[in-house]
Amino acid sequence: MITEAVKMEISTYQKIYNIVRKIPAGRVMTYGQIAGIVDRCSARMVGYAMAALKEGTDVPWHRVVNSRGMVSLQEYAGRDLQYELLKTEGVRFSQNGVIDLSVYRWENGDP
DNA sequence: ATCATGACGTACG
DNA sequence: TCGTACGCCATGA
Numbered sequence: 374m375i376t377e378a379v380k381m382e383i384s385t386y387q388k389i390y391n392i393v394r395k396i397p398a399g400r401v402m403t404y405g406q407i408a409g410i411v412d413r414c415s416a417r418m419v420g421y422a423m424a425a426l427k428e429g430t431d432v433p434w435h436r437v438v439n440s441r442g443m444v445s446l447q448e449y450a451g452r453d454l455q456y457e458l459l460k461t462e463g464v465r466f467s468q469n470g471v472i473d474l475s476v477y478r479w480e481n482g483d484p
Numbered sequence: 485a486t487c488a489t490g491a492c493g494t495a496c497g
Numbered sequence: 498t499c500g501t502a503c504g505c506c507a508t509g510a
Contacts, residue, residue, distance in 0.1 A: 385507090404492050408505090415505040416492035423491050425508090437491080445491040452491085 385414055389422045392482035396436040398462040400479035401472060403440050410482050420445070435459055436479075442472040 388411045404416040423434050435458040439445050444455050
């Protein structure tokens with residue numbers, strides 16, 4: 374029988390992915406924000422979960438940015454792609470390459 | 485088991 | 498504003 378215990382056994386990674394999947398196009402969430410929603414999860418775990426994603430994933434990883442509203446770190450494979458995808462979805466960047474979080478931040482991942 | 489690393493965040497000087 | 502230090506804890510050597 375399907376029990377609630379089954380749902381409780383979803384891994385932290387799956388919880389993170391589940392939240393990210395709910396971010397609509399043209400919106401973003403921060404690592405710390407997701408970490409705050411998922412119990413016993415730190416921002417690093419969110420970043421690590423993103424790094425563990427594969428190509429064929431259905432998780433919109435590009436909608437996750439750091440607390441400054443920028444694409445994370447200096448360079449990593451897919452950084453430019455992240456900019457492209459966000460621009461395609463209508464997210465506007467300032468001249469500094471920063472996203473205005475007060476406009477584009479998505480406040481809820483698991484209503 | 486320990487050590488180093490990491491798509492991060494906050495605190496502090 | 499910027500750099501450094503530390504917390505966080507999964508993952509791999």
